[in-house]
Amino acid sequence: MTGKTTGKVYLVGSGPGGEGLLSQRGRAIIDTAEVVLFDQLPGEDILASLPGSAEKIDCGKFGGKHNLEQDEIEALMVDRAKNGKIVVRLKGGDPFLFGRGGEELETVRAAGIPVEMVPGISSALAVPASVGIPLTHRKYASQVTILTGNEDPTKPGPALDWELLARSQGTIVILMGVANLGKIAAVLMKHGKDPQTPVAIIERGLRKDRRVTAGTLTTITGAAKKAGVKPPAVIVIGDVVNLYDPALPDLIPFG
Structure with a gap:
């Protein structure tokens, strides 16, 4: 047997x-x-x-x-x-x-x-692309940093170096960051990130009810609260967000 x-x-x-x-x-x-x-x-x-x-x-x-x-x-x-x-x-x-x-x-x-x-x-790549936000661009960004937003940036001894992230001239992509959005925006500005840095939140990936909320580090928390933003969502921070145009069709069809 x-x-x-x-x-x-x-x-x-x-x-x-x-x-x-x-x-x-x-x-x-x-x-x-x-x-x-x-x-x-x-x-x-x-x-x-x-x-x-x-x-x-x-x-x-x-x-x-x-x-x-x-x-x-x-x-x-x-x-x-x-x-x-x-x-x-x-x-x-x-x-x-x-x-x-x-x-x-x-x-x-x-x-x-x-x-x-x-x-x-990864949604970190596809979701921004779907609404016309390239993570790199010769004029705007030559590097990309992808990080989790689950970590509270205000806790003692965070694993992420927020001072280094604030100095970055590239694109920052945050997954699972909706709950800590206000804290993330605040700590980046505290460490010197330009308050007018563009930010986009893309909810629900490539689903039919996908939605984009755009703003700056200064305004995005209020805009997200007003819009009732909920996870799952991908947050993109950087000048490449300026290429997003809500009047243009999506680049990746739903599904």
């Missing part, structure tokens, strides 16, 4: 929303899944296309309210794979860019389970 065969885990990035920017490799892997652990960011059409026979586990995290904690997610991945299943950990954007894919990779490898990474197009 042979022993039980170990399955495999795939860390799959679904991109910024919609099947149009899901990679062919990602689509092929999803179609073979026996277990799918998904977060709240893949587009509705991608979630609707999951195999009917697959076990579907909602791992969404909404503003501090988690359906499952990270250690529970990783335990489920290991458990199902050890039971011979093809497990897909499906994430919005790219799993290795603030998606905790690196932690999940470590856990799965430590358990001796085969694992494969399927990159996804």
